[in-house]
Amino acid sequence: MEEIYERLNHVFQDVFDDENIKVNENTTADDIEDWDSLEHINLVVAVEQEFGMKFNMSEVTTMKNVGDMAKIVQERKTK
C-alpha cells in the first residue's frame, strides 16, 4: 500500500505540476487548489495509466478521497 501511495503522489505532482503535493488516504479535492471536476478527469486517466487498470463509472462517481482511490487501485492494478 505504501508503494501505491508513493506512485499516486508522483501522478498528483505531475498532473497538478506541483512538487510540494503530498497525498494521504484522507486527501480530497478540497486540499489541492487546482483539483476541480475537469482536472479530476486527467487525474483519473493518469492513475489508470500508471497502474494499468480502469475505473468504472460508479467508482469514479463514488470515490470520496485518495484512500478510496488507492483501495480500488490495490485490488485491480496490473503493474
Add this chain to the structure above:
Amino acid sequence: MKELEYPFDTEYLLKNKKKMKRQLLENPNLLEKNIAILGGSTTSEIKNMLEIFLLNYGIKPNFYESEYNKYYEDAIFGNEQLDEFNPDIIYIHTTNRNITDYPTLYDDEKTIDEMLNNEYNKYKKIWEALKNKYKATIIQNNFEYPFYRLLGNKDASDIHGKINYITKLNQLFYDYANSTTNFFINDINYVSACYGLDKWSNQFYWHMYKYALEVPAIPYLSFNIAAIIKSIYGKNKKALVLDLDNTLWGGVVGDDGVENLDIGPEVPQGQVYFEFQKYLKEQKSLGIILNINSKNEYENAIAGLEHPAGLLKKDDFIIIKANWNPKNLNIKDIAEELNLGADSFVFVDDNPAERKVVYDYTPGIATPEIDVPENYIRIIDKNNYFEMTNFSKEDLKKSELYKDNAKRSQMMATFDNYDDYLKSLKMKAEITSFKPIYLERISQLSNKSNQFNLTTKRYSLSDIEEVYNSDNYIKIYGKLEDIFGDNGVISVVIGNIKNKDELHIDLWIMSCRVLKRNMEFAMMDELVNQTKERNIKTIYGYYYPTFKNKMVKDFYDLQGFTLVNEDEDGNKTYKLDVLSYKNKNNVIEVSK
C-alpha cells in the same frame, strides 16, 4: 518540442501539459491570437491541448470558451463577453451528440429531406451570424459516425440510416465550405476513424463529463485543429529534405550498385519505396519543394535517381546535396540557396543519428521519427506539416519558380556588372493598388514572409479585405516577371494615413525569391507617387527586429529615409520628406 509531434504519447501529454506550457511560454516571438471555442459538449481539455500545440507552432492563444453547450446561443443571440473578446478564430466544436433529429423508419423521403435541411440551416444561421458580427475565421467540425448501426450495413446506404444521414449533412457542410472564404472544416470524421471510432466514442466520458470523445483522444482532435490554425497564420512547412539510401530506395547505392536497389513493383520492399516516392511526387505537385541531403558520391546519387523503376528523377529536386559533409551543414547550405529558413524544412532520414544531429543544430526543423519504411507515409502525413487552407495558384508553380531562380543564378555568373545583369532579365512589373483577385495571395504573403518583412504584422484574409475597402490606406502590390518566368505577386506595402498629411507604413514585405532585383525601389517609387496624389507630405517607416528579419535592418536608410528614433530593443522609426524623393528604379519596366 518532440513530444508534440505525431506519433505522440497522449497520456504523457495530458499528464504533463502544465509543465510543457510553462516551457513553451519561454519562447520569444510568439504570435498572439484570440480564439473562441463554441462547444456543443465539454471543451475544457480540448482547449488545454490546443494551447500547447499552438504554442509549439509559435502561436500564443487567448481563449474564450462558451458556457457548456451554448454554441448556438452565443452565435445567434450575441454575447457581450464574446464581443469584447473580439475573436480572430472561432472554433465550433459540435458532434453527432448535437444532432437533435434523426430519421425513423416511418419517415418518407420528403420528411427526411426537410429534417436534413432544418439541421443544416441551423448551422448555416450560426455561421452567417458570426460572419456578420466578427471578422474571424470560422473552423467547424463535421460529424463523426455514430457508434452503433440500427440498420446494420444498410445504415450507410438507406435514407433512414443515421450513417447515411450524417454523410449527407457532412456533404452540405462541405458545399458551404467550398463556397465561403475564411471558413474551414475540421474533419473529425477522419480523425475519429484513424483513432478508432469505438474508442473515440467511449460512452464513459460522455455520461461522466459530457465529453463527446474519450479524453485520451483529445490530443488528436486538438492537434488537428492546431494544424488548421497554424496554416492560416503561415506556419506550414515548405520543403522536404530527403535522404537517399534506405529512405527513397532500399539498399545503399554506393555499396550495392544501382541494379541491386529495392525500388519498383517486383518485391515488397521495392513496392514500399515506390509508394513513398509516389507520395513525395504528389506533395511536389502541391508546391512542396523537394531536395536531397545524402551521404554519397554525387555520381552514385544521380545514378540511383536514374533507376528505371524509380518515380522521382533528378529534375524533381531543386537542390541536391550528395557529399560527405555533416548533414546539418548541408541543411544550412540548402536554406541559404533557397532563401528559406531551415525551420520551414522537414528532414526525412531513416537514420536516427542523422535525424538527431540535424534536429540538434537546426532550430525549428522537423525530423519525423519515420520508423520502418511501411510507416514513412503515415508518420509524415499525420504530422500535418503542409496543411492546405488558403491554396493559391502560386503554390502549384512553386517548384518551377525555384528552378527559374537557379537558372538566373547561372546567368548572373556571366555578367561583370550587376545592373547589366538586371537589365538582361527584361523585368516587367505591375505595381498598383490592391485588386480583389489578389487579396487571398496578399494575405498569404503577409503570413509567410519572415525575412524581408519590416514590421512582421500578419493579416488574415478578412484583415486584408478591410484594408482594401478603407480609404484610410494606401495599399500597393507588386507583380514581377522576367525572361525566365512570372513570379506572381511578390511584394506588398500598406500605409495608414493619419492627420491628413502623414503616411505610416504598417507593412512592407517582399518574397525572398526576388531579392536583389531592385523591386523594392520600384515599389517605393509607386508609394511616393500615390502619396503625392493624396497630398501627403511625410512618410514614416518602421523597423521592428525579429530574429529573422535582420536582412532589412537598414532598409529605410537605403531608401533615403532619416532615422528619427531607435529604442533599446532596436525598434527604429524613420521619416521621409515626400517632395525630396527622386525615383530610383531604372531596371524594371512598370505598368499599373
